[in-house]
Amino acid sequence: MSPTQFRGRFITFEGIDGAGKSTQIAAAVALLEARGIAVVQTREPGGTPLGERLRELLLHEPMHLETEAMLMFAARREHLAAKIEPALARGRWVVCDRFTDATYAYQVGGRGLDRDKFDVLEAWVHPNLQPDLTLVFDLSPELAAARMQAAGNAPDRFEREQRAFHERVRAAYLERAGRAPQRIRVIDAGREPAVIRAEVEAIVGGLCAA
Numbered sequence: 001m002s003p004t005q006f007r008g009r010f011i012t013f014e015g016i017d018g019a020g021k022s023t024q025i026a027a028a029v030a031l032l033e034a035r036g037i038a039v040v041q042t043r044e045p046g047g048t049p050l051g052e053r054l055r056e057l058l059l060h061e062p063m064h065l066e067t068e069a070m071l072m073f074a075a076r077r078e079h080l081a082a083k084i085e086p087a088l089a090r091g092r093w094v095v096c097d098r099f100t101d102a103t104y105a106y107q108v109g110g111r112g113l114d115r116d117k118f119d120v121l122e123a124w125v126h127p128n129l130q131p132d133l134t135l136v137f138d139l140s141p142e143l144a145a146a147r148m149q150a151a152g153n154a155p156d157r158f159e160r161e162q163r164a165f166h167e168r169v170r171a172a173y174l175e176r177a178g179r180a181p182q183r184i185r186v187i188d189a190g191r192e193p194a195v196i197r198a199e200v201e202a203i204v205g206g207l208c209a210a
Helices: 021-034 049-060 065-089 100-110 115-125 141-151 163-179 193-209
Strands: 010-015 039-043 093-097 133-138 184-188
Touching: 010 021, 010 100, 021 039, 021 093, 021 133, 021 193, 039 065, 049 065, 065 093, 065 100, 065 115, 100 115, 100 163, 133 163, 133 193, 141 163, 163 184, 184 193
Parallel strands: 010 093, 010 133, 039 093, 133 184
Antiparallel strands: none
8 A cells, every 4th residue: 555545644843942943853854754754844833825924924023912823823724724734645744843832832831822712723723633743842941042142043023032931931831741741752952962863863763663
């Protein structure tokens, strides 16, 4: 039977800004492709032409908290309909930089969005879909900020938030992980990249064998 006759797997990478997700996403994609798996790599907010336009607004334009949350889910609904769901249906594996766990961490944890409103949006936008595997890269905001400063990139409006905001985001990620241990694996992102990569490859490799 052809692999395309099976639903693909959905893997998401999460963590506060500066946690080193990008390097490890590239390693995971390379591992999957080396095993002959067709991979679609994408990101949120974004992933589609409309999503990328919404991304620019979300990262750079001030807005009400609920507007922010609804725009995040609007971009996600388009992303799911145009890219993620069709890829999974074709048997492709989707590797995504952030998904709904990020909205929980940043908008509920960081900004204080009402949890019930978040739950309604999540149930509406993707009631029957969660990632098969989520890797949360856990790092102290102090170290994350130092890494971003060393990289020299211009910060967006989330990255410019005070340290207390990033502490709340981190705590929300860990709280969400604690409620879904079968799906979410927490990775200590304070170690050397090669050590982290070995752990990521072991976890993703295990999903390949499942």
